[in-house]
Amino acid sequence: MIELRSIGVNFSGRDILKEVSITFHPGEIIGLVAPNGTGKSTLMNVIMNYLQPNSGKVRFNNELEYTTKKNEVKIHKLLSMMPDQSDLYNHLSGKQHLKLYSSMWDSNPQLIENTIAALGMESYVNKKTGTYSLGMRQRLCFAMQIVSDTQIMLMDEVMNGLDPTQVEIISQILVKKREEGKTIIIASHLLENLEKYANRIFFVKNGNLDSTEDIHRNLGVNGNMVIRVPEGTPELKQKLSVAFPELDIQLLANSVILIEFPKNESGTLENISAFLNENHEHQTFSVGKMTLSDLYSKYYH
Structure with missing residues (x-):
């Protein structure tokens, strides 16, 4: 368990983290989402004690804090952070990296072979990492953390450079680790x-x-449906706003027009569909539940 107590981080007069207090429990996966430079990596560095907060403290398992070097050693036996690709040694093989991480945390050596098989790394794990592609290096970094087998695992941009198949495989491994009681x-x-x-x-x-639960509630979007209109323009957004002034209509940075409406109002969907067909005969659109990406766009818009 990790307990953050009033964590504050300030750089050059700017609050990167502002009195953050929260608890992360065993057996759960926590997602931290934000544009780059907004504090998510800073928070992880505070948890690792790579960065000293201006205020507050981090507490582990209701007893350990970064008050002494001895405590820090104890905490880092419970805690690991996924290595960055720049941390790899190009002259060593992938398997040598895995053995190094396993020995550092004194984990079960059998995890090495199990993880290699789970990630489909058999064909290249004995080659030097200097020959690896971006995706291969990313899988190795993830595998290194998995073989450490720590109680708490921190991962920064774990899915970078991976194809959809590998994303799904890693997702399944993460769920398995959660079932083992890890805090991720x-x-x-x-x-x-x-x-x-x-x-x-x-x-x-x-x-x-x-x-996201609080954001849904604060934005009043619980259970809402959305129409997504690709290749939207300010002119089309303006026309829709005039025709449907009661609806929340946004033109996002990716040129998608997002039209939000309550899911039980089928008449609204029919009216918007008719409007788009009548006024823009070649305008395609899709209808569905509000996704995390939609919520992200509304929140940071």
């Missing part, structure tokens, strides 16, 4: 797969952690 914190700006395995997701903004 994943910082990411990739949202497509996060909802599948995360128990709680927080957006980081203005130094605060806001849960």
Whole structure:
């Protein structure tokens, strides 16, 4: 368990984290989502004690804090952070890296072979990492943390550079580790797969952690449906706003027009569909539930 007590981090007069207090429990996966430079990596560095907060403290398992070097050693036996690709030694093989991490945390050596098989690394794990592609290096970094087998695992942008198949495989491994009682914190700006395995997701903004449940409630979007109109323009957005002034209509940065409406109002969907067909005969659109990506766009819009 990790307990953050009033964590504050300030750089050059700017609050990166503002009195953050929250508890992360065993057996759950936490997603930290935000644009780059908004504090999610800073929070993980505080948890690792790579960065000293200006205020507050971190407490582990109701007893351990970073008060002495001895305590820090004890904490880092419980805690690991996924290595960055720049941490790899190009002259060593992938398997040598895995053995190194396993020995550092004194984990079960059998985990090495199990993890290699689970990630489909057999064909290249004995080659030097200097020959690896981006995706291969990313899988190795993930595998290194898995073989450490720590109680708490921190991962920053774990899915970077991976194809959809590998994303799904890693997602399944994460769920398995959660079932083993691990506490896993994943910082990411990739949202497509996060909802599948995360128990709680927080957006980081203005130094605060806001849960998606609270954001749904505060924005009044619980249970709402959305129409997504690709290749939207300011002119089309303006026409829709005039025709449907009662609806929340946004033109997002990716040129998608997002039209939000309550799911039980089928008449609204019919009216918007008719409007688009009448006024823009070649305009395609899709209808569905509000996704995490939609919520992200509304929150940071």
